[in-house]
Amino acid sequence: MLRDTIKSAQVSAMKGGDKPRLAAVRLILAKIKDRDIELRTASEKPDDDALVVDVLQKMAKQRRESITLFEQGGRPEKAEVEKAELVVIEEFLPAQMSEEETRLAIEAIKAEVGASGMKDMGKVMAELKARHGTQLDMSKASGWVKSALA
Template identity: 50%
Template sequence: MGSDMDMRDRIAAALKQAMKDKQAERLSTLRLINAAIKDRDIASRGTGEEGGVGDAEVLAILGKMAKQRQESARAYEEGGRLDLAERERAEIGVIEEFLPRQLSDKEVAKAIDGAIAEIGADSIRDMGKVMGVLKSKYTGQMDFGSVGPMVKDRLSA
């Protein structure tokens, strides 16, 4: 069970360090991350999950937070509010420290091939299974929103 706490421990340690170093902006981002995890813990308590959400869920939360900020930063840039865009990007930087390295397009394509081969998927009906394999191996390393259509293309070819 020790490794389940890994992500939370890393975030908690970073939070303590940011407090010590008086890094106000970093601290506020880490607090937001913690709050998002706690919200998910509370939500999952209803489903009887013990000890809160695990690493995979934490990664999913972080991925979502980074994506929201990327969208905000883009909107701010288009609106000429570069100061606000900068702030969003700084938050993304903090969030991404806890995310595994993002796979390149080439690596994503290879992962999709691997997942298709692994379950012998040969039609669009297998899409859910392929996505399941990818999610179990690459959570936090790829954007499943854009991977879905890629898998669909491969299976309908």
């Protein structure tokens, strides 16, 4: 399980004395714990690995946005800290689909659900997320779905 992998990475970072990596791993574990607490009252709980991947994807997206803002704001030292955290976060994410693989998946789903225009974008996006959500950056996929349906 992904959660166990992250916990063992925490132990190895502690033993190795790698403070920046340890801080990033602890941050990941804290976000996962926050998500667990949110879901205590939920009627449906997602698969554990899906939950962890979702948390990691959100964290990676936040880091990318922060890096851009720090670089635009003339704070390269802050951007470097965010980049280091992003490297650790991406280490635990499953391999992402390439643009070509994503476009092929979109075309297959489009044919399956009989999508013909923009009104069917929700159906295609829902199916794409259900099948490949852990392997995609859904914000990029959204643009590709729009172009495929246009």
